[in-house]
Amino acid sequence: MTGLSLATISKYYNGRNVLSSNREVIESAAAELNYRPNAFASSLRRGVTRTVGVLLPSFQVPFHLEIVIGIEKYLRSQGIGVLLTSNEQDGTPSSVNAVELLLSRRVDGIIGVPALADSSALETAVSIGIPVVTVDWCPSGLDADSVTLDNVQAGKVATQHLIDHGHRTLGALVGEEGMWSLQGRLDGFLAAARAAGITIAEDHIQRAPLNVDSGYAAMMRLLAADTRPTAVFAGNYDLTVGAVAALNDSGLRLGRDVSLVGFDSVELAQVTRPKLTVYVQPVEQIATEAARIMNARLDNPEGPRSRVVLELPGHLQIGASVRRLSD
Amino acid sequence: MTGLSLATISKYYNGRNVLSSNREVIESAAAELNYRPNAFASSLRRGVTRTVGVLLPSFQVPFHLEIVIGIEKYLRSQGIGVLLTSNEQDGTPSSVNAVELLLSRRVDGIIGVPALADSSALETAVSIGIPVVTVDWCPSGLDADSVTLDNVQAGKVATQHLIDHGHRTLGALVGEEGMWSLQGRLDGFLAAARAAGITIAEDHIQRAPLNVDSGYAAMMRLLAADTRPTAVFAGNYDLTVGAVAALNDSGLRLGRDVSLVGFDSVELAQVTRPKLTVYVQPVEQIATEAARIMNARLDNPEGPRSRVVLELPGHLQIGASVRRLSD
DNA sequence: CTGTTAGCGCCTTCAT
DNA sequence: ATGAAGGCGCTAACAG
Numbered sequence: 001m002t003g004l005s006l007a008t009i010s011k012y013y014n015g016r017n018v019l020s021s022n023r024e025v026i027e028s029a030a031a032e033l034n035y036r037p038n039a040f041a042s043s044l045r046r047g048v049t050r051t052v053g054v055l056l057p058s059f060q061v062p063f064h065l066e067i068v069i070g071i072e073k074y075l076r077s078q079g080i081g082v083l084l085t086s087n088e089q090d091g092t093p094s095s096v097n098a099v100e101l102l103l104s105r106r107v108d109g110i111i112g113v114p115a116l117a118d119s120s121a122l123e124t125a126v127s128i129g130i131p132v133v134t135v136d137w138c139p140s141g142l143d144a145d146s147v148t149l150d151n152v153q154a155g156k157v158a159t160q161h162l163i164d165h166g167h168r169t170l171g172a173l174v175g176e177e178g179m180w181s182l183q184g185r186l187d188g189f190l191a192a193a194r195a196a197g198i199t200i201a202e203d204h205i206q207r208a209p210l211n212v213d214s215g216y217a218a219m220m221r222l223l224a225a226d227t228r229p230t231a232v233f234a235g236n237y238d239l240t241v242g243a244v245a246a247l248n249d250s251g252l253r254l255g256r257d258v259s260l261v262g263f264d265s266v267e268l269a270q271v272t273r274p275k276l277t278v279y280v281q282p283v284e285q286i287a288t289e290a291a292r293i294m295n296a297r298l299d300n301p302e303g304p305r306s307r308v309v310l311e312l313p314g315h316l317q318i319g320a321s322v323r324r325l326s327d
Numbered sequence: 328m329t330g331l332s333l334a335t336i337s338k339y340y341n342g343r344n345v346l347s348s349n350r351e352v353i354e355s356a357a358a359e360l361n362y363r364p365n366a367f368a369s370s371l372r373r374g375v376t377r378t379v380g381v382l383l384p385s386f387q388v389p390f391h392l393e394i395v396i397g398i399e400k401y402l403r404s405q406g407i408g409v410l411l412t413s414n415e416q417d418g419t420p421s422s423v424n425a426v427e428l429l430l431s432r433r434v435d436g437i438i439g440v441p442a443l444a445d446s447s448a449l450e451t452a453v454s455i456g457i458p459v460v461t462v463d464w465c466p467s468g469l470d471a472d473s474v475t476l477d478n479v480q481a482g483k484v485a486t487q488h489l490i491d492h493g494h495r496t497l498g499a500l501v502g503e504e505g506m507w508s509l510q511g512r513l514d515g516f517l518a519a520a521r522a523a524g525i526t527i528a529e530d531h532i533q534r535a536p537l538n539v540d541s542g543y544a545a546m547m548r549l550l551a552a553d554t555r556p557t558a559v560f561a562g563n564y565d566l567t568v569g570a571v572a573a574l575n576d577s578g579l580r581l582g583r584d585v586s587l588v589g590f591d592s593v594e595l596a597q598v599t600r601p602k603l604t605v606y607v608q609p610v611e612q613i614a615t616e617a618a619r620i621m622n623a624r625l626d627n628p629e630g631p632r633s634r635v636v637l638e639l640p641g642h643l644q645i646g647a648s649v650r651r652l653s654d
Numbered sequence: 655c656t657g658t659t660a661g662c663g664c665c666t667t668c669a670t
Numbered sequence: 671a672t673g674a675a676g677g678c679g680c681t682a683a684c685a686g
Binding site: 049 | 363364366368370371376378387389392393396403406411427428430431455539599602
């Protein structure tokens with residue numbers, strides 16, 4: 001229709017030089033035909049898809065979803081698409097494995113939020129040779145970059161805040177054995193306590209699956225301990241929700257009878273009474289950094305094979321749920 | 328390596344009959360070569376990508392993210408990938424338009440959560456001829472299926488709950504003019520009031536942008552009205568958060584001085600004191616239905632061109648934030 | 655049940 | 671600055 005060769009038109013769409021008269025011919029023809037370059041055919045030819053896969057764990061975590069948004073935003077600005085998958089099983093045995101789906105669609109890289117079991121799936125991706133970046137979890141055995149919160153630091157800061165307010169009988173709500181991020185936060189909690197010369201009773205550390213009900217039950221156990229902690233650190237969003245609910249239901253007053261530092265629950269923090277003090281992850285920054293690292297790997301596939309391990313600091317958002325304990 | 332022709336191998340991967348001896352040869356060769364069919368090449372040939380685009384509005388709404396998860400879960404079980412995009416602008420002028428990105432990647436269909444401005448973008452998709460399903464918003468001018476909450480019904484149920492508890496001075500927090508879903512909820516609110524013979528004062532309906540701060544300010548205005556409403560309906564998640572915070576800050580007691588029915592904030596509802604009564608959308612169901620409709624359109628492209636407009640009911644989750652008003 | 659062939663839409667040499 | 675030709679990996683149609 002333009003009378004031009006395909007090659008010229010290809011060049012036009014790839015930003016190479018074309019006579020401005022031809023440019024106009026192409027543009028008007030494209031508009032009339034509703035033409036749009038086919039990214040698939042281009043991928044086939046170039047061997048590159050400009051698409052990265054994002055892998056989410058099976059359970060829903062608001063935090064992860066915010067991360068996905070951040071990743072998408074950054075990558076789209078680079079013209080890179082985001083293929084989203086989760087490892088959620090729907091029971092159907094025919095259900096396609098998430099990583100397999102990404103791989104067969106030839107994503108250029110994968111950003112994964114691995115759950116306990118998923119890192120083996122990511123292993124496949126690594127062995128194929130595409131870049132893998134993990135977020136929120138730094139699997140030890142995996143040759144992948146990672147971007148996470150500085151969990152130990154987070155645990156320390158939150159706990160130090162309690163100690164600074166005079167608390168010495170401290171409790172913690174954390175995840176079950178093997179949850180990498182929660183383990184870090186617990187380590188920070190313990191380190192801060194140790195540094196202050198505080199001993200933590202064994203039943204003042206409650207481990208629970210990361211959901212509201214378990215958090216509720218764990219907090220109840222904490223409140224029923226031989227000596228009740230005067231201050232509690234809840235290590236994640238769900239545990240925080242459960243802890244506040246448990247506190248309310250036991251008739252104890254948040255911030256008066258028991259002080260509490262929660263995690264990640266910015267909106268929650270505003271509706272409790274008094275407002276909750278929470279440790280907040282830098283979600284957007286985590287997402288952007290993960291996307292940036294991925295983009296850099298894609299731009300320079302032969303780049304340094306050394307792992308990038310980024311641990312970012314969050315911050316404490318002060319409410320009124322931590323009471324100063326007069327001695 | 329197998330000695331077989333490409334055609335046979337292709338058939339194997341497409342589930343057609345192959346001699347079992349050949350099957351084994353293929354499988355072992357594939358394992359050794361780490362072979363995996365290239366979905367792109369297949370798409371190019373077949374003219375179909377088995378990928379649908381999901382378009383999110385620019386602002387973050389937890390509700391939308393849950394929907395995406397639900398959609399992905401359903402579609403993956405059908406072997407369909409989800410390409411996620413948002414209309415978030417990052418300032419970069421080179422930033423690729425979301426719908427353009429989806430279209431150039433030849434998605435088979437688009438599921439969109441349109442914001443006010445986005446429906447023109449979806450128009451392009453419709454004119455291309457690919458199926459479009461909108462969620463949470465039913466644009467009048469667009470030839471697309473839609474799945475939404477039954478917003479009018481939701482407003483009615485929430486309001487009726489207040490009326491049933493003896494309240495007759497009612498207030499509402501809703502979105503600004505033109506927000507389709509919030510308008511429906513307001514209509515339901517007004518209908519329920521009218522049916523009960525209740526007149527709503529003009530300053531008892533506060534419109535605000537859908538974010539926490541605006542909700543806070545709007546609730547403050549409501550509380551400062553000439554005659555303060557004894558009960559308030561908050562029409563969305565952010566407005567609910569803002570409303571509770573405003574109530575707390577004014578020293579009024581939730582459920583004692585002012586009754587409140589919130590929206591969508593299941594977790595929030597558990598941490599307020601007393602627990603919040605909220606109207607809850609059937610998120611998972613909305614997501615699944617949208618995905619199901621899309622899948623049906625893809626399976627049968629020549630299907631009926633009549634629009635499917637699905638309005639699903641939610642339910643009221645009872646807390647203790649609505650007080651019975653003795654006459 | 656298996657093989658042959660052509661072509662999906664694009665990009666990249668290489669020539670002009 | 672433009673054109674001609676080959677091939678990316680796969681599948682549909684047909685023949686055997």
